[in-house]
Amino acid sequence: LNSSDSRLHKESVLDKAYTAAKLGSDECDNFLGLLNMCYDPYTTFGVKQVDNTEGLVGKTNPWEDFFELLSALDSRTLTGNDARDAIETISKSFDSVEWNNVCAPVIRRDMRCGISEKTINKIVGKSDYRVPTFDCQLATNCEDRPEMKGIKRLEPKLDGVRVLMFVDQN
Numbered sequence: 001l002n003s004s005d006s007r008l009h010k011e012s013v014l015d016k017a018y019t020a021a022k023l024g025s026d027e028c029d030n031f032l033g034l035l036n037m038c039y040d041p042y043t044t045f046g047v048k049q050v051d052n053t054e055g056l057v058g059k060t061n062p063w064e065d066f067f068e069l070l071s072a073l074d075s076r077t078l079t080g081n082d083a084r085d086a087i088e089t090i091s092k093s094f095d096s097v098e099w100n101n102v103c104a105p106v107i108r109r110d111m112r113c114g115i116s117e118k119t120i121n122k123i124v125g126k127s128d129y130r131v132p133t134f135d136c137q138l139a140t141n142c143e144d145r146p147e148m149k150g151i152k153r154l155e156p157k158l159d160g161v162r163v164l165m166f167v168d169q170n
Contacts, residue, residue, distance in 0.1 A: 001013055001014075001111070001113035001114065001115060002101075002112070002113050002114075005114065007119070010113070010114060010115050010119060011119060011122065011123055014032075014115070014119065014120065014123040014124070015123050017031050017032055018032060018123055018124050018127070018129065021129070030063050030067075031102075032124065032129040033067070033129065034102065034106050035111070035120055035129070035131075036120070036128075036129050036130075036131055037070055037074075037106060038105070038106045038109055038110075038111050039109075039111075039116070039117045039120060039131045040117075040131050040132060041132065041133075041134050042132060042134075043074050044074065044109075045070065045073040045074060045107050045109065046073060046076065046079060046083070047073060047083060047084075047087065047107055047108075048108065050087060050091075050104040050107045050108050051088070051091070051104075052096070052099065052100040052104055053091050053092070053094070053096045053099050053100065054096055055096060056092065056094065056095055056096040056099070057095055057096070058095070059092075059093055059094050059095045059098075060093055061093070061094050061095060061098050062090070062093050062094075065090060065093070066090060066094075066103060069086055069087070069090055070106070070107070072086070073107070087107065090103075091103070091104070117131035117133055118133075121133070
């Protein structure tokens with residue numbers, strides 16, 4: 001994805017990965033799952049600084065352990081120094097190329113590959129890889145809008161910030 005600035009090229013790469021994942025490719029399934037976690041606004045890892053590694057070659061690249069680490073970070077069962085130590089330990093199990101170009105950017109939530117959740121969702125449709133989006137309806141004037149007739153509740157917007165609340169049933 002980093003190799004080209006072309007939107008069509010990036011969509012082609014994602015489309016090939018999606019097709020391969022549907023055909024059973026674990027690598028492509030992992031790739032799309034990581035993209036989902038990286039771009040999902042509801043997934044957070046609570047970590048900003050993740051160091052790159054240098055010169056590590058021929059490592060096992062334990063993807064299952066990496067997904068478990070991400071889950072622990074997201075659920076906040078792993079935080080603070082324990083999180084930092086776990087990230088450092090697992091980073092030594094990955095080739096530097098894999099860690100620096102995939103793992104660390106996912107934890108930082110910054111793939112820097114020139115795509116957005118919109119691009120991902122265009123390719124993966126309504127599959128499990130779909131990235132949830134958060135859209136806020138902009139305020140509009142209700143004059144000349146017959147569907148907005150009736151009783152309205154108006155509240156002043158004091159600080160210029162719109163706040164929305166989501167209730168999780170868990």
